[in-house]
Amino acid sequence: MVPLTVWLCSDPHGEEPRPGPSARSTKAKSGTAICVFHRQSVGRELARHLISTCTHEGDLVAEGFTTSEAALVAAAELDRRGIALVPHFPLAQHIGTRLRATLDQQQLARVQMRPVRPDQMARGLADHLGDVSLVIAAPPPYETGGHNPRRGPGTGCPACRADLWMLSSEQLGLFLAAAWRVLAPGGVLAVTTTARQQAxxxxxxxxxxxxHAQRLGFRYAQHVIALRVPVEGDALVVQAGPTDLAQLPDSRSGALPPTVAVHATVSLFCKPPSPEGTGGSPSGRAR
Structure with a gap:
């Protein structure tokens, strides 16, 4: 049986970056905020849980399917190095603005972005093959091949527009294979998924x-339930927004009710150490 654990990962709604020494006076253009859906994919608290559990100070963390600055900020604040793959330039601009508004110069030196797709991770991190302690990924809950009909390219969220660059079935397989190549022996791959309704x-x-990950040789190490909503006493605090209320079906309808993003599933995979026990220090470890 795979060990199961629960993490409390509720980020404050509408979280804005804390003003840092390197913050610029100019504000980001209106209409370019990350939507709630993408800010929740890997939020600040989930990123901190993953990085503090699976790595040590000085380790290298890489993120594919990047939709916000959360993982890079958590890596810098926890004294790790971080690289995020951001192939979509408007999204990279947005993330860069938030990083400069949150981190000081010393922390900024620990993080960077590279303009490659998730399935190109091995090529984009050619200088770090076998050196990464943790790979974080939250693939879109659908395969693009166009775009999700609920969020087309006209949306103001740069992460929504970047989705068109992100995922097809073939790309997902290539990403998992690339993660194997960049991870150090003993390194951890963390994949966050959310169930969806379709037809x-x-x-x-x-x-x-x-x-797919097990076929590549990964060991399925741990199953994590990441709660995205606060807990008060013994109850989950679920607050429906206007969009959720608008999707409520008629009481006489047989349609399924809308889903609420109460939690995400995080699957932790470990790349086994090399048979000789050499091949790099297995600093990344799911505990």
Missing amino acids: GRLIDPAPRIIR
Whole structure:
């Protein structure tokens, strides 16, 4: 049986970067804020849990399918090095602005972005093959091949527009293979997934990702439930927004109710140490 654990990962709604010494006076253009959906994919608290659990100070953390600055900020604040793959220039601009508004110069020196897609990770990190302690990924909960009909290219969220660059079935397989190449022996791959409704059915992408990762040689180390909503006493505090309320079906309808993003599933995979026990220090470790 795979060990199961629960992490409390509720980020404050509408979280804005704390003004840092390197913050600029100019504000980001209106209409370029990251939507709630993408800010939740890997939020600040989840990133801190992953990095503090799976790495040590000075380790290198890489992120594919990047939609916000959360993982880079957490890496810098926890004294790790961080590299995020951001192939979409408007999204990279947005993330860069938030990084400069949050981190000081010493912390900024620990993080960087590279303009490559997730499936190009091995090429984009050619100077770090076998050196990464943790790879973080939150693939979109759908395969693009166009775009999600609910969020087209006209949206103001730069992460929504970047989705068109992100995922197809073939690209996901190539990303998992690339993660194997960049990870150090003993390194950890953390994949965050969320179930979705499609044609009246609830679809969970996690089982397929788990099977594919295991075929590559990864060991399925831990299953994490990341709660995205606060807990008060013994109750989950779920607050529906206007969009959620608008999706409520008629009481006489047989349609499924809208899903609420209460939690995400995080699958942790470990790249086994080399048989000789050499091949790099296995600093990344799911505990």
